[in-house]
Amino acid sequence: MASIQVIGDKCIGCKKCVKVCPFGAIEMQGKLAVIDLSKCTLCGACVEPCPVEAIVLDRGDRPAGAADDSRGVWVFAEQRGGEIQSVVFELLGAGRRLAAARGCELAAVLIGSGVEERAGLLFRRGADKVYLADHPGLRDYRDEPYARLLTRMIREYKPEIVLTGATSIGRSLVPRAAVQVPTGLTADCTGLEIDPSSGLLLQTRPAFGGNIMATIKCEHHRPQMATVRHKVMEEAPEDPNRPAGELVRVSVTEADLASRTNVLETVKEIEETVNIVEADVIVAGGRGLKGPEHFAMLGELAKALGGAVGASRAAVDAGWVPYSHQVGQTGKTVKPKIYFACGISGAIQHLVGMSSSDIIVAVNKNPDAPIFNVATYGLVGDLFEIVPELTRRFKETLRR
């Protein structure tokens, strides 16, 4: 069985392990680090930071998995209503980088109905090969047929790496497929690199609400699978002159299409839901807005800046704004170019959802509000005066 221990003779009492433990499981007893096994989850985060290699994690006999002749980087080319989603271009951008580092080809997996012509776009965005499963029965995203086909393609063609967008479809599809393969899957990655020494994929993701970053490896199983957060990776540019690569048609039988779920209806909530995850500018409001009627004021500023309206949990829980606008731990994680936090004090649950925004502008009447500690620009004052004034000014200056 796997086990972890501190070698007492080696430990120098530097406390580095205490600081990195995500579970608070290590305490100093005098000059010696002691691991509380009732709290330790054997995550291994303390092993590498120890400067004297005093912590030994025995992983037991690792299965001699299929780290074999797998080759190639794949991206799942998510489409909705026949449209390739923009996250796919980001995956192709990241995938190209990884394929270059591994000296292998980059392929896209396209599943849908009447989507063959979309393969051209994937080639122009850098795919060397497109695996296509095209059938009328694949028009709507359904977990079972999609997961079944993806699993079969992975088993048959043996890619080394498979990337999928961390979208609502991606996060339903790949956890199912990865278990069927079976292999490891890392959720919601924000960094992907090839380790130059081992050739392994280093998958970096935020954990504990983004307060720590964890780099994950999948050493003995193939493919190495990851879902990738939207709007983090650089898009692969479209090259109109790039020649088409190889199109591999994957046969689809009636048995492949068997599904115990059916999509009865797809509803777009244009009025209610602005996709804040996609927006470049977000104007968000919190408790300081004092009531639902004032969100229209934020909408005006958002409109002037071409952005979307977000909200803190306080505003959503008070019933002022629908949940789809909520930013933060129990809402969405966003990374816009500019995030306006209006009347939001900056509780940690909110900060974890927006603190990786490029620019943060805070408007708050309390000069000591924690939001100012992360704000690029802090505007101290009454938001009911400042926001309309900003709207007026930006309407003037941005009228081009």
Add this chain to the structure above:
Amino acid sequence: MNLIVCVKQVPDTTDVKIDPATNTLVRQGVAAVLNPFDAYAVEEAVRIKEKHGGKVTALTMGPPQAVQVLRDAIAVGADEGILLSDRAFAGADTLATSNTLAQAIRKIGAFDLILCGKQAVDGDTAQVGPGIAALLDIPQIIFVRAIRELSADKIIAERMTEDGFDVVESTLPCLISVVKGINEPRLPSLRGVMTSKKAVIPTWTVQETGADPERIGLKGSPTYVHKIFTPPARTGGRKFEGETAQVVEAFVKAAAEDKLFAP
């Protein structure tokens, strides 16, 4: 209707503080609570039971103290709890966790609906729900925001998407994961708390769960943490104070100089 709710004990983030000196989380002494998303799953299961009859079984994997989240579930209406606890379960990634929970559910036996929270707030993966469904070979509806219809052999639910929702129909048995907003979890009644305190909750080890030792814990986990680091601290920038007109003027000027809205 037999309902199984999978829950997890997580650090209480409302309790989490950042150490300003090191910019790391202060985790010592942080309370452990029921994962917030799981509270919606428990509530939904109890509401289904109240309407259709049946039994709600809460299931968790964790250290011995994780039994508390099962008591929390019983306090608001779950009928029983099962704790999966064994050192050999430790170090599990989402695949090994899915394997462990799926095996426990096979052992529990007949079920109509499995409910999970959308994701746990410590790991944020949202992978274990679909993993369990795949291993049990049952359909799944992930990110459910409302159940429209439920009968003995069918469920119709609204699945959240980026720009709205899908209405999805599934046969039973089925696994759903639920998002915030599906309901408003109730507070435990005094009687519920008393019941939960007295409840006898069995602990299943690897042997009792009947899990394959190769597919659980660290050994059954393809992925592992290579390293953990703290992202660089974000620090406050410029602050503008004074009369509204001055504040706005100063910011608009700075925004122009820094080319914030450059095309």
